[in-house]
Amino acid sequence: MMRSILLDNTVRCVIVAFMALACIGLVLPNWILNNTMFGLARGLAVLGLLLLWRTGLISLGHSLYFGLGAYAVALLEKHTGSTDIILRLVIALTVAGVIGFFLGFVLRHYRGIFFAMLSLAFSMVLYGVLVKTEALGSTDGFSVSQTTFLGWQPASKYPLFLSIIAICIVAIIGVQFYLRSAIGYLTTSVRDNEIRVEYLGYSVARAVHIKYIISAALAGVSGALIAMSLGQVDPDSMVNWTVSGELVFITIMSGPGSVVAPFIGSITFEFLRTFAFEWAPHAWQLIVGGTLLGIIFALPEGLWSLIQRLWTKKGKVL
């Protein structure tokens, strides 16, 4: 199984591409490095949403796990002073995974709009608690210090960049591994016909539940990495429903075609926003929204379909 995963074309391309990115990272100016880091980190949460989407589920509340991951990092530092990357990631992953596990028992019974709205409700509960509690930073949030690596405090962002790349590779391999497993093959079957899946002897609820936990954990790690690369957490940028909306936005923009799509979509989004913000400070939201509309009309299968199209064309020439 593992061997077949490593021979998988997508995984091999991903590893090569990310290695290349890691090398280019050495010479990239800081702002490109920063935006790529944000893009890759956010891509993890989008990858989780993509898993749900393939089953026909859209969550409007993944900012809950994104925010839990980010706040886990900030609160860990506030209460213990620890800024170690491993500790930060482990605690973010654990908190998001455990909460996802428990909420999953409720959410696995719902589909469609009910699933979307219920997850939205859960995320807004966290938002309300954070905003009202001064000990949790209220609307101001916290600053997050630079990440240390086993006690070593690097002078540049590059080690964090490398770590994010490594985490992304692990996540992509893991998700690919999951999709190739029996429970992963249920992904589209659940969307197409739940009753038939049950008659085949599988538990649909359990399949959805596992998927939900994976996506929650991915969103948690994503939030933690964003908090680390940004140096700030606050409810409006991490937990509010607009953040969930943004994640869904990127998911749709990327398209469901591949596990690589979320990262391409998310990096594109990050640069799009940066340039829109720079060129039209009065109307940057309009540019971002207009682009999504354009992509939905022109590329209903997302940015990935564009890459796929170019790829197959070239394949024919070859």
Add this chain to the structure above:
Amino acid sequence: MNKLVFKNSLKMLTVGAFVSLSALASPPLAADSFKVAVVSFLTGPAAGPFGVPGRNGAELVIDAINAGSMPAPYESAGFGGLQLEAIFADESGGNAKQVAEYRNLVEKQEVDAVLGYISSGSCMSVAPVAEELQTLTIMSVCGTPRLFEDSDWNYTFRTQAHAVGDSVAAALYIRDQLDDVKKYNGINQNYAWGQDSWKFFDIAMQQLIPETQAADNPQFPKLFSGQYGTEISTILLDDSDLVHSSFWDGDIEALVLQASVRGFFDKKKFISVAGASAVDNLGKRFPAGTVIGTRGEFGILVREQEGELNEWFINAYRERYGVYPLESSYQYAQSVLALKASMDKSVADNGTTPEKDQIISAMTGLNFTSLAGDVSFALGEGHQAVHPVGYGITAWNDEKDEPTVVDVKVYPAHCILPPPGQLSEDWLAAGMPGSDC
């Protein structure tokens, strides 16, 4: 297949290298210009009353100084001989967004300094990043005293006196001008500025007018929430006779409109610490007889004040933008003047084109002339400005058919702010030693 993988990765490498090279090849700054990012709310509820007037105030003064057309003492052209190139950025989208954008401004657009910021949330989150990126940052409007009392910053300055000054001046004004205040309540936004503003107002009231009493249910709605029906009902039902509010941005306009229709201002006296923008924006719909402040010698409070610099500013602003300069126009202009004064001083001290460290040492502890009064960087190890703060009562000027303020009283800095080295809370708790107004 392997060939394909190899070819594609090669292509990716080429594209990546091209992107990075083109970014590296961006032209270096011309030696005789100094690039500054001016950050204020350009979208959202704070844009109209604060962000855009602030941006305009900065733009007007920057253009005038570049051209050398400002009155004394800023008649010399340029900032320490350099032309200032301003780019304008939006403050909307939350603290984390601001931090990301700050990094872009410094690392992508390669600005030499960043100026602005209205929300205390932005200031608190940007200051640590300014330190990390070692970039001169001048805060213009935000008010929380925590900025310089919780930490020391080497690269951050603030040209606006902090919230303690506004709150103590408010209590002094109530003591001097209002009779029959027995109980006061408050409606403030639930974040650093709103919480601090209420806390310091409450302590100052207890120190200055001990016979008054605070209501036990001060209201803290969320920033930018826009709907205050519940809070207005709650306050209307209690027996307080004065209501304190540090609302600003579109929130103060929403609050005033929603409270007016319910007869709020007939039943309660109202003191607005930072809502003067609404007096101009709402015109006759803003209730007369309200106590308002502008957090300094700014805006409507100094509209009738004589002085070459102030009159030039009001006239030039009206000519260019068609409206009166508001509080934030003065606050942003004040930050630009601080930069001008320190860059000129740096040239006088060193005789060379000002560099970052020279500007910072020139600015530390500097005294400079603002549009309608003097300012000095006296607190926060010479990084936090102090200046007088005034209040007045709104009225309608029938002759000019525009709003005005009467009974203006301005309190000097030593009466309303702690001396250097003392924390605000300790100073207030000790009975404000040194304050003799």
